[in-house]
Amino acid sequence: MAVDIELYGQILPDAPRRQTLELEDSTTVRGLIARLDLTSEEIGLITINNVQSELDDMVPSDCRICFFPYVSGG
């Protein structure tokens, strides 16, 4: 399954901001983070298809998943 990934802010500054990843097996958000060489400590907010998500949520097929750093209200 294909997953569109978007990185924001100072997360992995040298990595492309957008990428599409082909996943052979189902995985959790936590598993995806590990594949991206990210650590959960640098992630403040995760959304899957516009909905706030958590580390142990399963990644659905053909979704868009965004990783944000810690941010507070404006």
Place this chain on the structure above:
Amino acid sequence: MRLLRVDMQTQQVKWEPVRPVYEHLGGRALVARLLLEEIPPTCDALGSENKLIFAPGLLGGAGVTAAGRLSVGGKSPLTGGVKEANAGGTAGDALGRLGVKAVVVEGQARQGEGYLLHIRLDSTDLQSAEKYKGLGTYATSDRLQEQYGEDCTVISIGQAGEYLMRGAGVSVTGEKDQRSNHAARGGLGAVMGSKGLKAIVIDKPLGRAISCVDEGLLRSAARTFAQKLINDPKLGTQGSQHLYGTASIVAAVNELGSFPTHNFSRGSFNDAENLRGEHLREVTLSRGGQTGTRCMPGCVIACRNVFADETGRPVVGTLQYETIALLGSNLGLNSLDDVARLNYLCNDFGLDTIETGAALGVAIEAGLARFGDLEGILSLLKQVGEGSVLGRVIGNGVVATGRELGIHRIPAALGQAMPGYDPRSLKGNGVTYATSPQGADHTAGNAFGARKEVNPLGVQGQKELSLKLQIIAAMLDSTGLCLFARPPILADPQLMVDMLNGIYGWNWTREDLDHFNRDVLRTELEFNRQAGITSADYRIPAYMREEPLPPHNSVFDVPDSELDSIFKEL
């Protein structure tokens, strides 16, 4: 400390000792108490009975980082209730160092007369401000600093305040040539205009910060507080707030579907990419602008930017999230350059960008311009500064604009425009908008930062969350602390207790602090009750309960019974 009373009718200024009942109060808490005790709550907000108050917070002048905000207060001509709006810059610190608990401006000058209040350590007086009449806040600040020295603080209104527009705010200068920190909300610029007060100049105080009862306790707590801010992943030197400013949340709010778009008809903007904090930083740095600067002396967060145009000329500082939302996506504009131009004009006229952005959104819905049409929008905004009939309608805010133009989708609560979070997809903020004695104001209790505690789209827990946040906001606004500096205090309220005890020797406990915070809200609610405000005035507009907001197709469905009972446990 002393209290300065300024009688605009007689042009007399008088210093008086602080009454014991006010000694424990500062900033928003002092505003609320003074208003409840000294003005008839039913008075005309733009009449002689209203009072305009300038007050540093309890930490003002004590050299605590991020704690130099200035509270401006009075009865709001926009909400008809109590109003406190605060701003960064150097005013809060300067007044605190001068030992000024508050400046209370009373009465009204004769119609057509304008005055300047000059506050010095040794003498303070009112002078004619005739030559500054009709000037915007930039020119007013520039000229006054030329005359009184570049290190003085200037508090001023622009044309909007002089025209008594309900969308007018109060502008405060900062260090060096920094401009346009705004106590923007609630029409307090119009109250200042109604007094005949064009500006206040505060000489830079010489010497150290105010004396403290227990210097060691204050410094120890203040150091820990500053270090915790620096270590915070959101706020430190590698944090989003520092790197990208308040615009760091554009992408997240847009992604979560709460980003006001096209007059609050959608919760996400297709072109948000160009409005993001990341883009703001990239553009700013590539053009020779600035990021990571301070709006208050000694702030370790330093989230302010100076946005420059393509030639590298500074346009506006700071370009903020709320402005980007209300003057950007809400108007269908996808360029930071466009937003910056509108922002500059609002700042110069002395207008609240939230109120004005919302009013322009309604004007567009009425067909006066098109979404995304910068020239059309500029033409409407320029009319506000010129004082045309249409300009005066827009300058009077979103409710006035909607009523005059026959638009019923008016994003407001208690007469005040909603800030940059649509309450249908961030329902905790909806509860704050619909219950805060300040009206629709995210700084009164912003649930965005608590999105992990309570599902932003759900109903469950929103009331409790908003109440908790409103109590905390009351503390921040009363101590002069920036909203963004709250995490260390939330994690350890003893830090605030120690800083206050260090300065004042009150021997407060955490319970005392909590009681103090709650009492601010109680006092404000009582003022509004006596002003005749009812639950009907506080409500979220009906269309937001009926019209689903894409992309979640959510409506604001927190029951009225929840809203009406929020302060039962206060």
